[in-house]
Amino acid sequence: MSKQHVTTTINGEPAEFLAEPFMSLLDALRDEMHLTGSKEGCGSGDCGACSIIVDGRLVCSCLMLAVEAEGHEIITIEGVANGDELHPVQRKFLEHAALQCGYCTPGLIVATKALLDRHPNPTETEARYWLAGNLCRCTGYDKIIRAVMDAAAEMRGVTA
Amino acid sequence: MAAVAATSSAIADAALELIEVKYEILPFVIDVEDAMLPGAPILHDDLFTAGVEPKATTASNIAKRVAFKLGDVDAGFAEADVVVEGYYTTQAVHQAYIEPHACVVTVGSDGQSLIYSSSQGHFMVRAYCAKLLGMELSDIRAMPSEIGGGFGGKTVVYLEPIAMALSKQTGRPVKMVMTREDVFRSTGPTSGGTIAVKLGAKKDGTITAATAVLKFQAGAFPGSPVQPGCMTCFAMYDLKNVTITGYDVVSNRPKVAAYRAPGAPISTFATESAMDELALKLGMDPIALREKNAAKDGTKTAYGVTFQNIGYTQTLEAAKNHPHYTAPLGPNQGRGVASGFWFNIGGESTGAVHVNEDGSVSIVTGSPDIGGSRASMAMMAAEVLGIPVEKVRPVIGDTATIGFTHLTGGSRVTFATGMAVTQAAERVRDDLKKRAAMIWEIPVEAVDWKDGEAVPAGANAGGFDPMPLAAIALKAAKTGGPIIAEVSVNAQGAGPGFATHICDVEVDPETGHTTVLRYTAIQDVGRAIHPSYVEGQIQGGAAQGIGWALNEEYIYDKQGKLDNAGFLDYRVPVASDMPMIEAVMIEVPNPRHPFGAKGVGEVPIVPPMAAVANAIRGAIGIRMPHLPMSPPKLRAAMDAKAG
Ligand code: FES
Numbered sequence A: 001m002s003k004q005h006v007t008t009t010i011n012g013e014p015a016e017f018l019a020e021p022f023m024s025l026l027d028a029l030r031d032e033m034h035l036t037g038s039k040e041g042c043g044s045g046d047c048g049a050c051s052i053i054v055d056g057r058l059v060c061s062c063l064m065l066a067v068e069a070e071g072h073e074i075i076t077i078e079g080v081a082n083g084d085e086l087h088p089v090q091r092k093f094l095e096h097a098a099l100q101c102g103y104c105t106p107g108l109i110v111a112t113k114a115l116l117d118r119h120p121n122p123t124e125t126e127a128r129y130w131l132a133g134n135l136c137r138c139t140g141y142d143k144i145i146r147a148v149m150d151a152a153a154e155m156r157g158v159t160a
Numbered sequence B: 001m002a003a004v005a006a007t008s009s010a011i012a013d014a015a016l017e018l019i020e021v022k023y024e025i026l027p028f029v030i031d032v033e034d035a036m037l038p039g040a041p042i043l044h045d046d047l048f049t050a051g052v053e054p055k056a057t058t059a060s061n062i063a064k065r066v067a068f069k070l071g072d073v074d075a076g077f078a079e080a081d082v083v084v085e086g087y088y089t090t091q092a093v094h095q096a097y098i099e100p101h102a103c104v105v106t107v108g109s110d111g112q113s114l115i116y117s118s119s120q121g122h123f124m125v126r127a128y129c130a131k132l133l134g135m136e137l138s139d140i141r142a143m144p145s146e147i148g149g150g151f152g153g154k155t156v157v158y159l160e161p162i163a164m165a166l167s168k169q170t171g172r173p174v175k176m177v178m179t180r181e182d183v184f185r186s187t188g189p190t191s192g193g194t195i196a197v198k199l200g201a202k203k204d205g206t207i208t209a210a211t212a213v214l215k216f217q218a219g220a221f222p223g224s225p226v227q228p229g230c231m232t233c234f235a236m237y238d239l240k241n242v243t244i245t246g247y248d249v250v251s252n253r254p255k256v257a258a259y260r261a262p263g264a265p266i267s268t269f270a271t272e273s274a275m276d277e278l279a280l281k282l283g284m285d286p287i288a289l290r291e292k293n294a295a296k297d298g299t300k301t302a303y304g305v306t307f308q309n310i311g312y313t314q315t316l317e318a319a320k321n322h323p324h325y326t327a328p329l330g331p332n333q334g335r336g337v338a339s340g341f342w343f344n345i346g347g348e349s350t351g352a353v354h355v356n357e358d359g360s361v362s363i364v365t366g367s368p369d370i371g372g373s374r375a376s377m378a379m380m381a382a383e384v385l386g387i388p389v390e391k392v393r394p395v396i397g398d399t400a401t402i403g404f405t406h407l408t409g410g411s412r413v414t415f416a417t418g419m420a421v422t423q424a425a426e427r428v429r430d431d432l433k434k435r436a437a438m439i440w441e442i443p444v445e446a447v448d449w450k451d452g453e454a455v456p457a458g459a460n461a462g463g464f465d466p467m468p469l470a471a472i473a474l475k476a477a478k479t480g481g482p483i484i485a486e487v488s489v490n491a492q493g494a495g496p497g498f499a500t501h502i503c504d505v506e507v508d509p510e511t512g513h514t515t516v517l518r519y520t521a522i523q524d525v526g527r528a529i530h531p532s533y534v535e536g537q538i539q540g541g542a543a544q545g546i547g548w549a550l551n552e553e554y555i556y557d558k559q560g561k562l563d564n565a566g567f568l569d570y571r572v573p574v575a576s577d578m579p580m581i582e583a584v585m586i587e588v589p590n591p592r593h594p595f596g597a598k599g600v601g602e603v604p605i606v607p608p609m610a611a612v613a614n615a616i617r618g619a620i621g622i623r624m625p626h627l628p629m630s631p632p633k634l635r636a637a638m639d640a641k642a643g
């Protein structure tokens, strides 16, 4: 099967890669672009470990074909921080110890960023439903939700 | 058996399609009680029940019988004013770590091998691979990859030996990755089981007799956690008359693997549900009933140990006084309480402390970090050396670079590996004092160590300026060479863990759906080295227990095929299923650990199923003895009650 040439934008930089027609975007990101922050927990859209943002929308990269990335703007966990400066969501995850094994963390941070970009002032229940597609088996979500609410407050300029 | 290696997974998949397998369908048995019946299809002709008298002479699916006994239960029941009995069942559930199993291996033409894999113990990986492939341990170097959750399920090998065999044949590195479906179908869930419980008590709540009979699924080969299930299920109580009998039973299911506090959540679901029934029958507050019978220092358990320095009554006291316990409840809401016990273990660990030339410190241990243990190691070493924790960098060494270290499991790492690291740091501190004494040309007894500095003491006090660790490190070459220590221990005296959980639920009378409204988990943690990670262990364990209580189960069709091998149908708790989980840490220090630590990771999964069941009993007035307590089961139970 011949590989296809894909031109896209990843984390603000133009990017191109070759992909087999059946290759998932997650595999292309990890294996072709060496962006291994996004993880595969299921490959079927059920765990959210592979979450990325495509044109401002939260997407499971395991469910998108690599060739479908053509012409779109992709943000992965690697593009969330501003250079060496962590995104407030990342900082709050650290401060609240909102991770144990960390396997779910890239997906959860990307999903939280996607939430707060659109809805800067979610209720706890709204945050919980938004993140319901991101499984974490280690933490019981308590510290994750605290980190999310705290990051939201900081980004709105209120001290929680 | 067949295995395929290819240059891409697509080619490997295509090659697998070409393999034709013919199956002969033999009689099979899935259910544990069915497997024990006379005439059940026998899985192994050479399996005879161990632990019975007279010795078994015919093959059986019962691999083992275990029994624990104190006093005389018949006499105890004769004394009882009130007796409760119940029959409880639980289903097989999976650890459901989010990272699937994966490895990369190379076997060189000289036999030297390198394994990168995610496991709870790379020394275990090395040992299994060497044994299965007939190799020397020293020919295999197993590297600890970061691990994306394990919960007991990554304490055995699945892929590594196969990848090694393929690498050996091809002369190429081999990578193997499981799909999520592979993980559910071919890696170990924990047992489902049946538990029959009987309790007798005086009117004042004193338990006069207790019995439990446990039958656990082992999967196709022996090895269920029925023994720890037996040992833990009444360990919270000071019982004079008790018998506990357990059966390890094989059936045509996947071989089970360890899952967080193996066995205890299953058996304790039954015994702590029965305690709730007993409290109801006696008209007693469930915490008061537990206090009346609580194990204390000096209590002898049915499995033989006499407790010391335990904090169970303190968890009950804290539960009783917590505002959660007396908060008002609304319609269709109920509150449940349950306790749990886990031994915690010690065992073999190695820790090394290296002082670098610039005064920073590196720590190496052999324990894969599954929940933040590296941070705790750094904190313990920093405390001993009196330096900021930022100066300490903890890493995990591979099998060739650090001494043998047993698995990360049994809630042992902060205790046992922490002990090795602490002792190594103490040796380094003594060495630093010796070096300072050499530089100052005074006796070592005349040097103290304070806040990361050597200070002259005694007659020399004030005679020299304090010498910081970094200054001593700089002169190491002149004072005897590198400043390092490596300590190996076989740690004994892990302090047992006790927990008491309070759970509020609301049951939707129409759908039978249970919402957990509020959850408080109280636990004796010894001393919390890294309090927010300890809280995280408590919250994570409670959440897994809530999933086990309400949703999770392996569902088989009539042919014995797993129907729900994916996260969509095997539903672990998601963020919107959960409330905040308040972790309350009680500190009854463990005198056998330099900082008083007790294992904390496992006991939090023990009480939740009974806590949820007891809360549901409170909400709808029905005892749910069968897990999971999913909406259809609750609906059916409510319909049956309504007649
Ligand atoms: S890997 Fe994409 S949702 Fe699980």
Ligand code: FES
Pocket: A098, A099, A100, A101, A102, A103, A104, A105, A135, A136, A137, A138, A139, B098, B148, B149
């Ligand atoms: S931290 Fe391990 S899955 Fe979330």
